[in-house]
Amino acid sequence: MSQSVLWEVVKGNNAFLVKRNGLTLSTDPFNNTGVQTYSSTGFITKNAIGVVPTQSKVNQINNVNLVARKSTKFQQVDRKTKNTQSVYASTLSVKHGIHTASRVIRKRFGTRRLGLQKAALRKLVKLNRANAVRRRNEIAATKAQKK
């Protein structure tokens, strides 16, 4: 289904839409900017990458997952995939490092859609940094405890 048609259906009302303080925002996992616009709404496209934090506790970003939108064509599921069988996304955990993740993003977008690419990378970096800060604090706390 084309993005334009889907946008017309979805822009007025969808499960990810949040309107607050005169802003039109989106909780779409494939939207890296947070604002609902035609180009940034990833779940209606064929090839979006969402940078999604994984949390074990509230306000704790353990890790970052990349959620890649699969083609909307009907999947032939007899293929054995490592990823959990999912109709709309395959996930890549970013445990291996931020460089592999950024590579995945760059490869997916290529030279196109620089704005979206930058948004994804920006979010990746921010989440990673938040994670690093948290872990640093954790380590400091455990050290202090030991003393």
Place this chain on the structure above:
Amino acid sequence: MTSVPLVSVFSADDSSKVTAKHIPLPAVFQTPIRPDIVSFVHTNIAKNRRQAHAVNPQAGMQHSAESWGTGRAVARIPRVSGSGTHRSGQAAFGNQCRKGRMSLPIKVWRRWHRRVNIKQKRHAAATAVAATGIVPLVLARGHRISQVPQIPLVVEDKIESYEKTTDALNFLKRFGAFEDVQKVVSTKVVRAGISKQRGKKYRVRKGPLVVYFNENAKLLKAFRNVPGVEVVNVTRLNLLQLAPGGQLGRFVIWTQSAFAHLDKLFGTYRYTSIIKDGYQLLRPLITNPDLARIINSNQVQEKVQPAKTTKVLHEVQKKNPLKNTKAMDRLNPYAKKQRAAAVAAIKANTKGTKKIKKNKALKKASRAAYNKVAASLNDATKAAVQEEQDIKVKYFSVQKGAAQTE
């Protein structure tokens, strides 16, 4: 589309196993998405389950109230007759009055139901079915389908013989549909308002819709106690279930025979429906709705003029050239050289500070000398003046201290 999209039918026991690999998609799923039709039909059809209600026709009117007329310093509204109670003399009957009847009281013969043209209803149903096969629409409706292996989800007929709710639950878990059920359970809320006292205590979300075909299927009983799940026969597909709230994209689980029946039910683009007599599926207004693809196609790009580059005439923020050197250089390219020359000149002057000091010293000395000379001159003039004064006083008997007029 040259190739017909294919769908896999899953085994009921194992979500990774596929019993039938490539079943062609029924033509209904290719119907154009028409939210306008669905919205219109839904708003009307939703009114058909309403039960008549009305206000008691005598409510607020059971008085022998009469207006007191003019001249009594009160409003002319009818007032309750009699005496001996607070109520007497109070306003009555009007909608604005306390205890008065409402304006335009609801009558039982209000037009509760709406009829909608059959064709419109069928188009709406077809679109709603089509929307259940589009992942972004199901996501947009809010169903949790991240673990579902395929949409549309078609499962072998075995589930029609499920009798136990545990079987049903396990089936849903196997196919990633349980997340949607969990959503329903966790978001069950006590309804706001009086309705909770009128039999509608909870507001419950919609979960998956299970569509079966065989009439003596037992799965209704297995699935009916699972919160959020609805079960319906293909032949009785209901727009209110396919697009709850007028919102397209319900998460639907089809049994194989139900899925196969859709072609007979709605017909295809080649032949009209058998069951819905003479019904032809809606044709799209535009065969290729992908705007981006059209714009980027060779045919369009050949004819199109080259993209205009936006020429920036000036900065968005004005910079003061008198303060900002770069802005100045932009306006006057020679300014850079001028500045350099000025700097060089200053440097030249400061070069050999000895000379300057010498100059300063000389200046100082000359000034001192001049002052000396000036001072001596002053003294001389003063002395001369004094002398003249003395002579005058001595020889010409001018009074001392008299004003010198010459």
